[in-house]
Every structure is written in structure tokens, then in C-alpha cells.
Amino acid sequence: MAVKDYIAPSSVDDAVAVLSEHGADARPFAGGTDLIIQVRERRRQVGIMLDVKKIPELMEYSIGADGSLRVGAAVACARLYNDAEVARRFPALIDSASLIGGIQIQSRASLGGNLCNSSPAGDSIPTLIALGATCEIAGRGGRRTVPVESFCTGPGANVLQPGELLVSLTFPAPAANSGAAFERFIPRNEMDIAVANAAANVTLSADGATFTAARIAIGAVAPTALLVAETGAALAGKPVSADTIAAAAAAARAAARPITDMRGSADQRRHLAGVLVTRVIEKAVERARKA
């Protein structure tokens, strides 16, 4: 019933060894902002708490020569949004990182942890999807990569197999004339669980008048955050106009498969998916034009 052990390995291999030996009984954590609460409220049985914060590879982030960003799975959100260069290049990531919990939570919680918790309402996941991030996963057989939109498989479920550990997330360099943004709707102004959220990453023609490519993701309106291909398709090649954006929003509403719960009804969530997609596209366009 109770936690039996706490292990803090110093390498990915050591962590994989622990996970392989103990299977589902061991659970990795970085900030612990989800896992510790789940254990304390007995929503999750964990025998071994595996602290990954002593593994240097998981605690580092860097911008590569090609402009891509690699973020260790345990890097705290606050480290990212306090880095002016990351904030300048990846503002949508900062939209998300600065909205997860309050300041104390942001100082511990990581993007990797938010993804592995695999909540349908996770505040970073639509952004990771819109930005086209790739997950690097370590296991006994070596390492593999998974596109982030394929990572979550259901509420609290993902592609990690027994013995596997999320090591890092890699974001490709933003394209020229591109911009991205994230927004969410919550019942009050801060520190709450999203009723719906959305992220957009748009690339415009050099004159800023036409969408050339777009990745749109919505969250809290389906068992996992969704990459809405139809929304991207509704934008690509079209002029930047209210009509185009409205069509994209309609596609997002159509893709949403929300439920009704205490936080919001299904039809309100579906409506909000459209509102938020409209707003993040508009914001992303604004950022693309400034870029």
C-alpha cells in the first residue's frame, strides 16, 4: 500500500534498470507535482518512487546549431520561461510553461512530467503537438523516438512500455515567417484545470498574407490532446482572413469529442475549442508577422 522505496539514479541506464526490474511498481517523477498528490490521495499505487532529477541528461536543455531545442524531460518549467533566448524563439512553449500551476509548481514541474501524466487537459501537450516535438524514449533495448501527438493514448495512458523512460523532447527550429501560441479556458483567471485548451503553429507566406502550413492541437475535449489535421488543412494555402480562421475553428469543433463533467458541459467545451482555436491562430499570425 505505502511507498516502499525512493531511488534517485544518476544515469538513464540506471533508471532503466530500476524500471525494468520493478515494472509498473516503480514510477519515475521529476517535480512530483502530479505523482506525489496521486499517491497521497491513493489514486495511484506506487512501490518505488524513482526520482529522475539526479540524471544530468534529463536536467539539461540546449538550443542546437540548427535552431532546434532539446529539453531534458525533467527540466522545470520556470527554467525555460526564465531563459530569454528560449522565450524569444519558442513563445508558445512559454505560454504553456508559465500557465502550469503557480510559481512554486512551475519551479518543480517539467514538460516531460506533464506529458507523461497524460492528462487530457495537460497544459503543455497541445503546444508540444503544435510545435511538432519528438519524444526520445530510453528502454533496455536502446532508444526510440515517437512524435508527441502519438505519445498519449488515453487519460493517464501513453506509449511508454514497462522499463521505458522519457528522456527528452526535441522541438524543430521554427520555420521562417512562422508563429505559435497557446491558450486555455479555465473557470477563473489562474491556477486551474483547463475546460478546454488549444495551440496553433502557423507558417505564413513571405508577405504574411497566406497560410502556407499550420499545425493546430486542442486539449481537454477528447481522451487525449488532439492534432487536428483537418484544421491545419483548412488553413494551408488559404489567405489569412476571418473566414479562413472561422473554417479552421469549425473543423476543430467537429474534431472535438468532449465529455460533460463538473468543469464544463460537452457542448460548452466543443464551443470553446472553436473559440480558442480562433484566438490562438490570430495570436500565432500576429507573432509570425512580427518574426
Add this chain to the structure above:
Amino acid sequence: MTSPTLPKLIGARIKRREDPRLIQGRGTYVDDIKLAGMLHMAFKRSDIAHGRIVSIDTSAAEAMEGVECVLTGAQLAEFLGPMPILTPFPAPPHYAVATDTVRYAGEPVAVVVATDRYVARDAADAIQVEFDPLPVVVDPDRALAGDPAVLHPDLTNILGQTGSNIALYVPAGTGFDPVAGTVDNSAIDAAFANAEVVISQRMWNQRLVPNAMEPRGVVAHWEPGKDTLTVWSSTQNPHTARNTFCGLLGLGQDQVRVIAPEVGGGFGAKINIYGEDYVACAVSRRLGLPVKWIEDRSEAFVATTHGRDIVADLEIAAKRDGTILGLRVKLIADIGAYEMLLTALVPTLTNGMLSGVYDIPAIRSELYEVFTNKTPTDAYRGAGRPEGIYFVERGIDMLARELGMDPGELRRKNFIKPDKFPFMTQAGNQYDSGNYEAALDLALKNANWEGLKRERDAARAEGRVVGLGMSFYVEICGIGGWEHASVTVHADGRITATTGTSPHGQGHETTFSTLLSGQFGVPADRITIVHGDTAMVKAGNGTLGSRSQVSGGTAIMNAGEKVKGRMAEFAAFMLGAEAEAKADELEFVDGRIQLAGTPSIGKTFEEVAAFAYMGAGNAAGAGMGYPEGGAGLTDEAFWEPAGATFPFGCHIAMVEVDRDTGELAVKKLVAIDDCGTVVNPLIVEGQVHGGLAQGIGQALLEGAVYDEDGQLLTGSFMDYAMPRASDLPRFELDKTTTVSPHTPLGTKGIGEAGTIGSTPCIVNAAVDALSPFGVTHLDMPLRPELLWRIIQGGAQ
């Protein structure tokens, strides 16, 4: 009315002396108290809302290492009787821990005492309870009809009924004779017969969870051999706690000492003395060891009393010119499963506020308090007054809309005029003083009301959803009995004062030391204010009902005046030979006691203080000869105002609702509060700010939601939305000053005011914003989905 002559320093913006220690985490709260050999308690609580206890298996808990003992409710009842309450009406017996039936989810059924908190908690979880479930009552209308269950079938209520969920029935208003118990409806019936317009609306002032920053906690320490009990409790009224502990445990008031250390907020919920407190005392006495219990946040949601939860069926009769002829209200208060210390009293205060600030010639109200399978209610910031003012102010606003009148002008037309005070309302309260037009005019001016209307209309023309709201509240303060104070000037010239009020965030150490500093002419940093300890404070009635400055502040100054008089006698004695000084000609200024007009003839404050204790030495072997009355400088005072005080104010808000999402933003909030004389504007404004935040929280965010099985769905901060700074606008505060004739300084009370005015103001503004969609009333909280549906044209 003439204003009183005020002592120095009144009205100065003095920073709170409490803040440095509290902000830096240096305060000592109950959970910081650690005693040798101290044991820890945890409670096993019912997870169903209504059921008979079939069996309780404590064997697994008792077998756990570190568990000292486990006691069920039935076992506790062998040495701990039902809990006392302070209301005079028939009430069901209520044991600290349920003996045979549970009536709300969260009610304790057993207690574990263990060597540490974690063991106690794990052991409580290991207790197995078998229940025979009973039908659950959550809807107050159905509760009134006894459907589908009666919570206390053996209770004979005030109406002489048994087998009813009605805990209390209280009629009030015009034609009600409280002595004979008869009601004459002719005046109210005539008002409605003559009405040209009638407003009718059912409205709900929803149930709230108080959520003090510090949950409750208690440490009880029975010392065998000394036969004394010391209790540290997170309470608003340590003397009441002591008295109830004595009563239930059969101890003398000399044997029990209750200490309220730093208390991290109470909002009325820490007036009540709780089952956990009694159990801690009884268990400590039984085991001869100190025991501690600290409530966790999840427990606080179900185990600490809730507030509000009153439904009103309101009717207003008026003429087309806006003259209000009468007001008729049926109130149903959902008080939850039991009556706590003041549960039954709180909704009766709603009855008394139904005249608001208006000269209403006929009022009829009927209040039903009903039992349901929910956490009991008791006082919560405002305690019955916000509910009453909310109903009246919503009704007035509906009338203004119906008549097409400006809401300010409708209010003005019906105000009680300044020359009619003291004014006895038809709801049964005598208002001490008021000048409502002055506050209205200042609010209209500060808000730029006509400009705001144009701004609203222009925004609407653009398709935005914008509204303006106004409320005008009055409040009853200074109730709660006498207050006690003592003042001692020590031989070194420093001062200790005690107060029977028990601050838990209000800053009395600052306010009261300021009063004494002005009175004695010595710096405030030479004055210590002692509170919250029944061994050091002789008597008191605690901090509640916005009474502390009115009653406690006056008691302090009266005690100070006596000591000052004595000190003047000593000074006159010392000066007598050289100046023929008379005590009544001496002034206390800048650390000196000197002849008024001739400052060179005087002594330092310290010289006189030392003389009062030591005399001038005894070189000749004979006494100095003190003035009659002996040595020392200490005295005390009890004080109670001759009548309640009635502060008031006008709030104006502008809100905008996001068409796409239904989110409501408060764009502007102007608050004019008149609490009579203001001692420290910084503290008064802080009280207003906190009150506004709480009132806006009720309007927009908060609400204790139960499902039909009596489970609290909003049982954590994830689901119970508290207001935060970013939910609030910059508050624009101002004041008018209408002194109370009942207090020497003219003070009235401010602690609850903001909570009372802001809630109807925000709802009135939201209704105005949504009036183009046909809305005339909205029940709180105004969550985005509700507003979005209205904008979408859906059902409300």
C-alpha cells in the same frame, strides 16, 4: 449630530505591527505547539451522508504500532455528553462523535490517539464501519416537507412538532407581536392590495465554505496533580471556549486556560466550539497526556461549519413612482444536519436586515430553518446580514428595472431620511444613525455614474456585453455583549493592556496600541497588547460580528482613562508643593505629564510611573504618604454599547462578459463605506479589500455543491474556486463619516462590510449586462457556462 472630540493619532495611517512577524513566518500557531509526550488524534469520518451505524471494527487500528487507543462515539459518550449551544431554541442532542446515526458526510464516528500524526491517520483509515443507509435529504424545500427523511425524529421543535425537519420557525416584521406570538397581516396585505407594481422572485444565497488560511487545530493538556487543563485552540473567542469546556467537562473556570495563539483567519467559522476540541480535552484528561489535533484542508471542507445557504421568496409592493409600500419574504435556511453554537441565530439576523436602508412601511417575513444531510452552517463573514441585504438589494434592482428608473434614484426616493434617526425599522432593528444620500452622492460622483452609463451604452452598441450595478448596504454591528479590558502602566513607564477581543488577522495590537498611545502621550512601541489567553485576560467575548473596535476599543480607552486619572493624581502629588498642580489640570503629552499651559511644570511619564510603585524612597523611615487608593497603576473596564451600530455604504461596479466564453470581468468597483470614525485607515481599507474579495468570490466563483447522495462535490480547492488577486479589479475606496451616538469615538464597525455590499452589486451589474438577453435575475455563482448559455439563448 456633533462629532466627538477625538484623541490624537486617530485617523493616522499606521502600519500593522503584526505584519513583520506574520509575513516572515515567525508567528506561533497551534500546530507550532509541541509538548513533551504529546499524542496525536485523527478522526474516522463517515463517508455517507445519512445512516445508522451497525458496527465499528477498530481491531486493525488498535493493533497498529504507535496507536494508544481508539474510541468510538458510543465509548466517548460514556464520559463526554452532548455539545452545548448558545441559542435558546429546542435543538437535537449532538455528540462530538456520532453515537448511533450519522447525518452528514464527514461526521466523525471514531477517534484514534497515537504517537504521531501519520500513524493516527493510517489507523483511522483502518477502522471499518458498517452503515445501514437512510434516505438522504439535500433539497431544503423537500426537507421542509420531511421528504424523503426526517433527520431528528425525536426532536420536538419550537412549533411543538415532532417528526419534522423544521429546526426553527421565526416570523418577524409589521404586526408581529413577539410577546403574544401573534401576527396581524392587515398592514402588509393592504400594502400589496394598494400596489401598482409587484416584484416577485425566488433567489438563493448559496452555501459557502469559509476556508480560513489556517484550518482548525487544538492542543489540550491536562496536568494530573495540578488538575488543570490548558488548551491551545485556533479560535475567535477563547473565553467562550473555556466556558463551554468547563461546562461539558465539569471543571471550574480557574482550572481551564484557553490560549488562542496566532490564528490564521476565522471568518466566523472559528466562533463555534467543535467536537474535535471537546474530544481533545476529554481524551487528554483521561490519558493524563497532552494531545493534538490539526485539521487538514480536506477535513476543513466538511468538518468546519459552512455559511449562508438561504432561499428567499421575495415580493415587493410599490407604486409606479417608485414608492415602496411593502416587502414580504419567506426564507428557508438550509442549516445542515445539526445545530452548532450559533447556527439557529444566524438566519434570524437575515430577518432583521430586510428593511435595508429603506423606509418601508410594512414588512412581513417568515423564516424556516431546516435540517438537511449536510455539514452544519454557522456564522460566516456577515452572518445573516449579507443574505438579507442581498435579497433586498436584488429586489430593489429588479423594481428599478421594472419601473425604468435609475437604480440610484429609486434608492434615494426610499432612503430613511437623516432626520428620522434613531429609526426603528419594520424588520425590528433600531438604526442608530445614517446619512445615506451623502454616501450615494459620493459613490455616483467617484464612479462618474452618468459617464459609466454612456460608456456602457456605447459598448453595447458595439455588441459588447457590459453592465452597471449598484448596491446600498447597512449592517448591524456592536452586538455580542460587553467587552472587557485592563490597562497597566508598569513601574518603568511601559504599558500592558489586555483585551477580551481575540484578533485573528484584524490588527488589534496596532489599533489598540494606537488608541492608548494617543491617550497617554507615549509612543506606541512602549505598549504591549495582550489577547487570546484566558489566564491573562480576565474576561472577553471574542472577535466576531465587527464588534472589536466598538466594544473592545472603547473598553480599552475606558480602562486607560481610569489609569490616566490615577496617574494624574500621583503626578499632582509629586508636583503639588511647587506648583499646586491639580490632577484635572494636567495633560499627557510627548512622554510628560505637565500643567496645561505651563509645560515646564511637569514630570516625565517614567518618573510618575516609578513613583506610583516606589514612592520617593523612605529615607526618614516614615512612609511618603501616597494619595488615597494605594500604589500601582492598573485598572479595568467592562463596556457595552447602549445599542447596536449600523454602518452602511454604497458600492458601484461595471462588469463585462466575454461573448464567446461567458467569462465575467469586473472592470470597475467603487466602494463608499461609512463605518463612523476611522481609527486607522490602513486597517479599515484592508478589511474592506478582504471583504470585497470575499463578496465577489460569492458572486462569481464560490459554492458548496452537494449531489443527491449528500456528497460534497466541491470538496477541495480544485473544485471550490476561491477568488484570487487576478480575479479582482483595482478597488476604488472612499468614505463618508456618520458617527454612532452609541460609542464615545463614534466608531461603528467595518470587518464584514465589504462582503455585504459587493455581492449584490456584482450580481446587479451582471443582470444589467445580460438584460438585453431578457435576464431579470441570476442565481450565484455566475460561472462562465451559465452566462455563456444565456448569451447563446439557451436555458438559464
